[in-house]
Amino acid sequence: MQTSPDPKILVALDFADKQQAMALIQQLDPTLCRLKVGKEMFTLFGPEFVRTLVNAGFDVFLDLKFHDIPNTVAKAVAAAAELGVWMVNVHASGGSRMMTAAREALVPYGDQAPLLIAVTVLTSMTGDELLQIGVSRSPAEQVLALARLTRDAGLDGVVCSAQEASLLKAELGKDFKLITPGIRPAGTDAGDQRRIMTPEQALTAGSDYLVIGRPITQASNPAQTLAEINHSLNS
Numbered sequence: 001m002q003t004s005p006d007p008k009i010l011v012a013l014d015f016a017d018k019q020q021a022m023a024l025i026q027q028l029d030p031t032l033c034r035l036k037v038g039k040e041m042f043t044l045f046g047p048e049f050v051r052t053l054v055n056a057g058f059d060v061f062l063d064l065k066f067h068d069i070p071n072t073v074a075k076a077v078a079a080a081a082e083l084g085v086w087m088v089n090v091h092a093s094g095g096s097r098m099m100t101a102a103r104e105a106l107v108p109y110g111d112q113a114p115l116l117i118a119v120t121v122l123t124s125m126t127g128d129e130l131l132q133i134g135v136s137r138s139p140a141e142q143v144l145a146l147a148r149l150t151r152d153a154g155l156d157g158v159v160c161s162a163q164e165a166s167l168l169k170a171e172l173g174k175d176f177k178l179i180t181p182g183i184r185p186a187g188t189d190a191g192d193q194r195r196i197m198t199p200e201q202a203l204t205a206g207s208d209y210l211v212i213g214r215p216i217t218q219a220s221n222p223a224q225t226l227a228e229i230n231h232s233l234n235s
């Protein structure tokens, strides 16, 4: 399911209005970016919206961050595969058995299976917030521990912050995919994100794919902003 060329930017479509999202999508080229559908748009517009994007030729990352008992997550991941998405994610903190069940649920799909990745520590979280939920490791230590668990369960990669990318590439090797949200071009608003990096820094640090939402979707000219970021990554 890999397109060639391999666009690095996954545009996060976090819109409450489908027409607004479609107006943006019509300006985008599937050879220059991939699309991410998350909880807001999936809850509002459901699988039909995902099928529309897949039928339009886009690789879709279905970002529903499944986190439940192994049987439930396995079935949810198989349902995502039925939609023809390119990538789907679970929470690594659901544990090894949950991740293994998710991976096994994709075996029948062979080379049509979506990439299966696990969220480590949300890019909006700081060390202090980890402490509040009983995690005394630093974000980088916790990301590494969850990434090891994910790799050992046979998944394709993790979602982490680009701040942890060089550590993970060194520890887990180049083939284990790193998907990094929390990307902020220099001078743009961090918003609720905390562990951030610029697109160029993220790529240099070892990110395989950059998830970028508001810096593109809220820009006055999103297609031009995407082109500029792509250009900065290629030069």
Ligand SMILES: O=C(O)c1cc(=O)[nH]c(=O)n1[C@@H]1O[C@H](COP(=O)(O)O)[C@@H](O)[C@H]1O
Binding pocket: 012, 013, 014, 038, 063, 065, 089, 119, 121, 122, 123, 124, 159, 160, 181, 182, 183, 191, 193, 211, 212, 213, 214, 215
């Ligand atoms: O799994 C994700 O995509 C994700 C994980 C994470 O740790 N942090 C994170 O921001 N995301 C998603 O990435 C997108 C980031 O959007 P912006 O902050 O607008 O660039 C949002 O759709 C988030 O749901």
